[in-house]
Amino acid sequence: MGFESQKERVCKLADENREKIVSMAQYLFDNPEIALEEVKACAYITDFLRKEGFEVEEKFEGMETAFKAVKKNGDGPRIAFLAEYDALPGCGHACGHHMIASMSVGAALALAEVLDTYPGEIAIFGTPAEETGEGKVYLADRGVFKGYDVAMMLHPNARTTIYPKMIAIGGMDFNFTGKASHAGTYPYDGVNALDAVVLLYNNVNALRQQLKDGTRIHGIILEAGKAANVIPDKGVVRLEFRAKEQDYFEEVVQKVVNCAKAAALATGCELEYDWFEPVCKGLKSNRALEEVMEEFFPQFGVDDFILIDGGSSDIGNVSWEVPTIEPMLGVCEGEPGIHTADFRDATMLPYGLDRMIVGVKLLALTGLRILDNPKLLEKIREEM
Ligand SMILES: [Zn+2]
Structure with missing residues (x-):
C-alpha cells in the first residue's frame, strides 16, 4: 500500500473516532483544571489511551500530572505528539488546551494504525502546566524528548498560522x-x-x-x-x-x-x-517540518491564514531538543482572541469541532509522511 491509500485509511479512522475525540474534548472542557492540578484530565486521557492499546506511564518523570504513552513497531521514525490540558484560573479552557489534548490523542490513535505497515514509534507526551511554563521545561530538562525525530502539536486559535513565531x-x-x-x-x-x-x-x-x-x-x-x-x-x-x-x-x-x-x-x-x-525558550522554528504539514492545509479547506506573532510557550524548550512545530489552527468563525470567554465557548461550536477533526488529520498525516518517507528527516534535522 502506498502513501495515498494509507492516507485514506488514517483520515477514515480520524472520522470514525470523531465521537471519542469530541467526548474527550467535552470532558476536559467541562472539568477545567489549572496548572499542575490536571488530575481528572490526566486520568481520563491515560485511561483512554490504555484501552486503545498504548503503553502508558503515569506520573511521568515524577511529575504528578504528566504522562507518556507509546505504541511502536520495531525501529523507525520516532514521532512525538504533545498534549496540553491545563485551563486558565477563573475562565476554564479559554486557551483551548482541551482541543490540544484531543487533537494529539486523536492523531496518535489514527496514526498508530499504520504501524502494521511502517516501522516506527508513536508517542504522546502529556505535558501539564503550559500556562505557567512548567511542564515542558521540566520534562525537557530531564531529556525525555531526546531521541525522538519530531515533536508536534496544534494550538487552536481564532485564525490559522503555519509558522508562528514564539519568543x-x-x-x-x-x-x-x-x-x-x-x-x-x-x-x-x-x-x-x-x-x-x-x-x-x-x-x-x-x-x-x-x-x-x-x-x-x-x-x-x-x-x-x-x-x-x-x-x-x-x-x-x-x-x-x-x-x-x-x-x-x-x-x-x-x-x-x-x-x-x-x-x-x-x-x-x-x-x-x-x-x-x-x-x-523561544521556539526554534523548523521550516522543513512545517512544510510537511503545510501540504495538507488546503486539502481540508483551511485557508484562514494570518500571521500570529509574539506569543511564548514552554514548547520552546522542547524545540531545542528535537525538531518541533506548533502551528495555530483557526477554530472560530468570529475573531475572539484566545484567553477570552468568547474564544472558550467558540471552541465547542460545530465549526470548532469540525476543525478539531481537521487538526487530528493534519497532525496524523504529517506523521504519516515521515513514516512513509523517513528521508524527509534529513532536511528536518539539518535545521537543528
Ligand atoms: Zn495555550
Whole structure:
C-alpha cells in the first residue's frame, strides 16, 4: 500500500473516532483544571489511551500530572505528539488546551494504525502546566524528548498560522530591602524601598528605547509600603521579559538586573532577585517540518491564514531538543482572541469541532509522511 491509500485509511479512522475525540474534548472542557492540578484530565486521557492499546506511564518523570504513552513497531521514525490540558484560573479552557489534548490523542490513535505497515514509534507526551511554563521545561530538562525525530502539536486559535513565531519568556522578582522609619520625624534614618521600586521601573522605561524590536518587558509592583507615614522598608517588583532571540533574551535580562542594581545603589537598599517562573525558550522554528504539514492545509479547506506573532510557550524548550512545530489552527468563525470567554465557548461550536477533526488529520498525516518517507528527516534535522 502506498502513501495515498494509507492516507485514506488514517483520515477514515480520524472520522470514525470523531465521537471519542469530541467526548474527550467535552470532558476536559467541562472539568477545567489549572496548572499542575490536571488530575481528572490526566486520568481520563491515560485511561483512554490504555484501552486503545498504548503503553502508558503515569506520573511521568515524577511529575504528578504528566504522562507518556507509546505504541511502536520495531525501529523507525520516532514521532512525538504533545498534549496540553491545563485551563486558565477563573475562565476554564479559554486557551483551548482541551482541543490540544484531543487533537494529539486523536492523531496518535489514527496514526498508530499504520504501524502494521511502517516501522516506527508513536508517542504522546502529556505535558501539564503550559500556562505557567512548567511542564515542558521540566520534562525537557530531564531529556525525555531526546531521541525522538519530531515533536508536534496544534494550538487552536481564532485564525490559522503555519509558522508562528514564539519568543523566549521568563520572569523575575526584584526584592528591595531598606529600613523603616517615621516619615515625618526621622526620614533621614530610613532607607526607602519604594524609591528603589520607582527607580527600577523608570530605569526600565529608559531602557526600552534601546532595545531591539519585539522585545517586551512588562510587570507589576507587588509591594511598596503599607502606610504613608512610614518609610517603606520592603519593595518588590515582578517583571517578565520576552525577546526574539535566545542570546538577546539573556542580554536583556542582564540589562534589567543592572537597572535594579542601579536603583539599589541609588537608594541604599539591598537587592535580591530570582526567577519566579521558569524561563521558556523561544521556539526554534523548523521550516522543513512545517512544510510537511503545510501540504495538507488546503486539502481540508483551511485557508484562514494570518500571521500570529509574539506569543511564548514552554514548547520552546522542547524545540531545542528535537525538531518541533506548533502551528495555530483557526477554530472560530468570529475573531475572539484566545484567553477570552468568547474564544472558550467558540471552541465547542460545530465549526470548532469540525476543525478539531481537521487538526487530528493534519497532525496524523504529517506523521504519516515521515513514516512513509523517513528521508524527509534529513532536511528536518539539518535545521537543528
Ligand atoms: Zn495555550
